[in-house]
Amino acid sequence: MARLHGMYPALITPFTAEGEVDENALRRLVAYHVAKGSHGLFLCGSLGSGPGMSAQERRRVVEIAIETAAGRLGIIVHVGTINPREAADLARHAERAGADAVAAVAPYYYRPTWSVVRAFYDRLLDATGLPVWAYNQPAHSHFEFTADQVLELADRGVRGYKDGGLSYYAFQQVLHRADRERLTIFTAAPSLLFAALVDGADGFIGGPNNVLPQFYNALYAAVRAAEWDRAVALERRAGEVFRLCGGPGAVPMWHALLAEFGVESGHTRLPQPPITEEVRSSAAANATRLRQIGEELGIAW
Numbered sequence: 001m002a003r004l005h006g007m008y009p010a011l012i013t014p015f016t017a018e019g020e021v022d023e024n025a026l027r028r029l030v031a032y033h034v035a036k037g038s039h040g041l042f043l044c045g046s047l048g049s050g051p052g053m054s055a056q057e058r059r060r061v062v063e064i065a066i067e068t069a070a071g072r073l074g075i076i077v078h079v080g081t082i083n084p085r086e087a088a089d090l091a092r093h094a095e096r097a098g099a100d101a102v103a104a105v106a107p108y109y110y111r112p113t114w115s116v117v118r119a120f121y122d123r124l125l126d127a128t129g130l131p132v133w134a135y136n137q138p139a140h141s142h143f144e145f146t147a148d149q150v151l152e153l154a155d156r157g158v159r160g161y162k163d164g165g166l167s168y169y170a171f172q173q174v175l176h177r178a179d180r181e182r183l184t185i186f187t188a189a190p191s192l193l194f195a196a197l198v199d200g201a202d203g204f205i206g207g208p209n210n211v212l213p214q215f216y217n218a219l220y221a222a223v224r225a226a227e228w229d230r231a232v233a234l235e236r237r238a239g240e241v242f243r244l245c246g247g248p249g250a251v252p253m254w255h256a257l258l259a260e261f262g263v264e265s266g267h268t269r270l271p272q273p274p275i276t277e278e279v280r281s282s283a284a285a286n287a288t289r290l291r292q293i294g295e296e297l298g299i300a301w
Helices: 023-036 055-069 084-097 114-127 147-156 168-177 190-198 213-224 228-244 251-260 277-297
Strands: 006-009 040-043 074-078 101-105 132-136 160-163 184-187 203-206
Touching (some): 006 213, 023 213, 040 055, 055 074, 055 084, 074 084, 084 101, 084 114, 101 114, 114 132, 114 147, 147 168, 160 168, 168 184, 168 190, 190 203, 190 228, 228 277
Parallel strands (some): 006 040, 074 101, 101 132, 132 160, 160 184, 184 203
């Protein structure tokens, strides 16, 4: 299996006004990312409403995305849940559906100990032949991996690491100490993206590239090609692009911005906030500025 790399949107899940998964809107979103050059998709994560969906809904999202991508995108399926049996079932389903890897945040809510977290990943490793990724998301799981723990998981068979923490020092410890032949490492922190890529991270899983994958693809390509003037020019605009896309957790804004760029992506569902007229108005203004930035950088949105 080819090593996963590049820019992966943490794909939002579209819903109908009645709160069902909007299958047609999901197909449009996946097709959009194929057309715009995304390297892959991260499905059913926090920003994709995975923890708020039933197992049946999560399975259906995975099936539709994989069918629509048709081998043109790498697919990582987030199977994390508070229930280890359900996580294992979701991992087995992802393998049958044709995913490239599964990822899981540590069991949340109960503030697990390291022995519990380790047993959780062991169960996933037993459940599937797909590469299993550990996902560090301390803000949601109340568990933050140390570098030693990540390396121990790699020794036990974990083959990927997605880091949503905000400590670059902690991320760098994993990046520099891991056996990179066996452990794929992505950052999920937009503020750390440039440094992570320069330091050798394999890619980025993030929210803003739901809307503008072209910007993040361009940054990735510039760093990989060592085109440093271009890379620095993009990095200097990254903060503004992130802010205009609504900042962290801005799912309603991403829906509204996608509409501004010609992609109807359905509705949000509780516990995500609704897409209000205020959000739509802000998205229209932000889209105007984003188009200006695109012109200045030579990127067509």
